[in-house]
Amino acid sequence: MDRDELGAWLRLATTPGIGNQTARKLLATFGLPTALFAQTEAALSQCVSERHARALVTVPPSWPELLEKTWQWLHASDLAEGTARAIITLGDVRYPKKLLDTEDPPLMLYVVGARAVVQGQPFAEGRCLAVVGSRNPTAQGADNAYQFAKALGATGLTIVSGLALGVDAAAHEGALAPIAPDRPLKQGDAPATIAVVGTGLDRVYPSRHLDLAHRIARHGLLVSEYPLGTPPLAPNFPKRNRIISGLSQGTLVVEAALASGSLITARLATEQGREVFAIPGSIHAPQSRGCHALIKQGAKLVESAQDVLEECRWALPAATSFTAGDTAVGTDEPAATVPQESALLQAMGYDPVGLDALVNRTGMDAASLQVQLLELELDGVVARLPGALFQRVGRG
Known part of the structure; x- marks a missing residue:
C-alpha cells in the first residue's frame, strides 16, 4: 500500500x-x-x-497529521525481532473472510504480529475460537480459561480474545503456553492467539499487559480497527466484540455476569451464525449466572476441550497428544489416573468456602486446617480469595 x-x-x-x-x-x-x-x-x-x-x-x-503518524508507524525500525506491522483493508486479499461475511466488518484492521504470519495469510480461517469471560473471574474460572485455551491451542486452534483483565488474559496465556518462547513462527503457521483491542495499536491497555502484548506479537497477532492514538474509550470495547466473534467459528464463555460484555460477544456470535459454548459453574457464583443463562437459551454446555472440538468438527493434527478419552481440561492424563482427592478437598467442594465452614464440615481445628490449606495453596490446588475464602482450582 x-x-x-x-x-x-x-x-x-x-x-x-x-x-x-x-x-x-x-x-x-x-x-x-x-x-x-x-x-x-x-x-x-x-x-x-x-x-x-x-x-x-x-x-x-486532523487527517494530514494522522497520515504521517500512521505512515511512520508502518515503516518504523523499532519493531521487535521477528514482528511486523500492517494495515489490512476491505480490498486486501488478506482480509479475514469470516469477518467480511458479518454485518459490520471494519474498513481497516491495524495489525501487529509475527512477521511470518503478517506477511502471509494472518488469520487462521476456520480454526479460530473466541474465549471470553469475566474481568473478575473466580480462581477456578481463570484456571478454566487457561486450561481450555492451552488444550485447544495445542491442537492447532487460534484462540481469540480481547486482552482484558481476567479471563481474556488467562486465555491468551494458555494459548501461548504450548509454544517455546524462542521458537519463531514460520510461513504457513497459524497465530497462537489473536488479541482484538479497543485502542490504537500504539498503546497497550491495560498497561499491566504490556509484557503479554509483546509475547502475543511474537507468536500471534494484535488487531484493532481504531486509528493510532485512540485512547481506551468505554464505547470502543463492546464495539470491538463483533470482531472477536466475527473472526471465530465459535465463542466459548468461561464466566460472565448477567450484564457483561461477554454476553454481548455471545449474542453477536449467535447473530453471525457462529457456535456459542458456555462452561457451567456454581449456582452461588454471580460470575456463573451469565453462562447459565446462555445454556438456557441454547448455548452448548461444555465440560472439556473435547466437547468444543467435537461440536465444531475440528480435526486433530496427527502429532497432537490430546485424546478423545480426556475428560479433564488441558491435560493428557486420562481421568482414570487422577489420584484420589484428600478429605479436605472433598469437604471444600467447588464453591468458595470460609474457614469456619470447613471447621464444621471436617471437625478439624482451625490451626490444622490453615496448615493444610497453605500446603494446598503452595501446590496450586487451592486459591485464597478476598474475604478470607478458599476455593479449589484446576484438577484439585
Whole structure:
C-alpha cells in the first residue's frame, strides 16, 4: 500500500458522519477510496446525502497529521525481532473472510504480529475460537480459561480474545503456553492467539499487559480497527466484540455476569451464525449466572476441550497428544489416573468456602486446617480469595 492509497483509506475512515455502512456503499459505487475522493460533491450526492457528500469533499483537519503518524508507524525500525506491522483493508486479499461475511466488518484492521504470519495469510480461517469471560473471574474460572485455551491451542486452534483483565488474559496465556518462547513462527503457521483491542495499536491497555502484548506479537497477532492514538474509550470495547466473534467459528464463555460484555460477544456470535459454548459453574457464583443463562437459551454446555472440538468438527493434527478419552481440561492424563482427592478437598467442594465452614464440615481445628490449606495453596490446588475464602482450582 503506497502513501496515497493509505491516505485515502484513512480519510474515508475518519470523515465525520461516515460510518462503515455508508463507506461500504460508497466503495461499491465508486471503487477504491482514491477513486472516491476524485469525485465531485454532486457525483457523491447521487450516492449519499448532501451532508455526507459535503463532509467527503472537506479534508478533515486532523487527517494530514494522522497520515504521517500512521505512515511512520508502518515503516518504523523499532519493531521487535521477528514482528511486523500492517494495515489490512476491505480490498486486501488478506482480509479475514469470516469477518467480511458479518454485518459490520471494519474498513481497516491495524495489525501487529509475527512477521511470518503478517506477511502471509494472518488469520487462521476456520480454526479460530473466541474465549471470553469475566474481568473478575473466580480462581477456578481463570484456571478454566487457561486450561481450555492451552488444550485447544495445542491442537492447532487460534484462540481469540480481547486482552482484558481476567479471563481474556488467562486465555491468551494458555494459548501461548504450548509454544517455546524462542521458537519463531514460520510461513504457513497459524497465530497462537489473536488479541482484538479497543485502542490504537500504539498503546497497550491495560498497561499491566504490556509484557503479554509483546509475547502475543511474537507468536500471534494484535488487531484493532481504531486509528493510532485512540485512547481506551468505554464505547470502543463492546464495539470491538463483533470482531472477536466475527473472526471465530465459535465463542466459548468461561464466566460472565448477567450484564457483561461477554454476553454481548455471545449474542453477536449467535447473530453471525457462529457456535456459542458456555462452561457451567456454581449456582452461588454471580460470575456463573451469565453462562447459565446462555445454556438456557441454547448455548452448548461444555465440560472439556473435547466437547468444543467435537461440536465444531475440528480435526486433530496427527502429532497432537490430546485424546478423545480426556475428560479433564488441558491435560493428557486420562481421568482414570487422577489420584484420589484428600478429605479436605472433598469437604471444600467447588464453591468458595470460609474457614469456619470447613471447621464444621471436617471437625478439624482451625490451626490444622490453615496448615493444610497453605500446603494446598503452595501446590496450586487451592486459591485464597478476598474475604478470607478458599476455593479449589484446576484438577484439585
